[in-house]
Amino acid sequence: MRNHLGSYECKLCLTLHNNEGNYLAHTQGKRHQTNLAKRAAREAKESPALPQPHKRKVNLRKSVKIGRPGYRVTKQFDPETKQRSLLFQIEYPEIEDLTKPRHKFMSSYEQRIESCDKRYQYLLFAADPYEIIAFKVPSIEIDKSSSKLFTHWDPDSKMFTLQLYFKVKPPEAKPALVANGTEAPGIFSKPLPPPPQAPPPPTSQGAPPANPPRGPPPRSVPPPPPMHTGNGPRPMPPGGSLPVPPPPPVGSGTMANFTPSTQVRPPPMMPQGFPGQQIPGQGVRPPPQTWDNNY
Secondary structure (H helix, E strand, O other), X not given: OEOOOOOEEXXXXXXXXXXXXXXXXXXXXHHHHHHHXXXXXXXXXXXXXXXXXXXXXXXXXXXXXXXXXXXXXXEEEEXXXXXXXXXXXXXXXXXXXXXXXXXXXXXXXXXOOOOOOOOEEEEEEEOOOOOOEEEEEEOOOEEOOOOOOEEEEEOOOOEEEEEEEEOOOOOOOOEEEOOOOOEEXXXXXXXXXXXXXXXXXXXXXXXXXXXXXXXXXXXXXXXXXXXXXXXXXXXXXXOOOOOOOOOOOOOOOOOOOOOOOOOOOOOOOOOOOOOOOXXXXXXXXXXXXXXXXXX
16 A cells, blocks of 8 residues: 555555555565465355355267268158158268267257358257268158157167157238328238229210219419400509510611500501592592482
């Protein structure tokens, strides 16, 4: 421990040291090591004795492997239950005396030989002094009832037989569609009713139907502006101001300085003349006749 004076103290031996190097040399000395041993003995005496856990000793048997056994695999099908089965026949001619082969089912996640694939599982067979062999079968639930899972060891022919049956998968039902177009889990589809058909149009003969089909409701669309067909003054636009005339065309010619006008010229008057006046392009018009009341 370092005190306020900058020196180091050993709380176990109650000694004072000027620097860190002197303290480290003290920890390797005889006095400090003796005090450490005394403290460890005192703590062991004061602490209660705890029972030690029992450790089971497993004697690993090491045997020399002589190779893989011979095997035969037969595929079978049961027409009554519609189940598929596999028959394994493993030969152990050099098996040790008083030894029976063993088998085990292993998932794809338990083994470290191949990459994990959830579609398959493994069936292992072991018997000394032969190597352990494994068969890769589909990952389908196995029927482990007594009549379906059968094992037999023949000590005379040295052959181990195992037969297994796979369970039949239930038929998958197609889920129904919900309003938004997705499939609802756990709901089976039902036949949809036929779409409603529109009534036939009324004929020209006979009385009209009681409830004729209605069309879509009219929309509120503002009426179009009236068309300008005459030479009179044009109506005022809704904004209250006259439209801006288009800019004059740019270029040279007789219409370069032409400025369009918004005023409308009145129609020309028909030519009229006084009695006895001759109008160019027409003959002399006679004076109007007077009628006498006594005629």
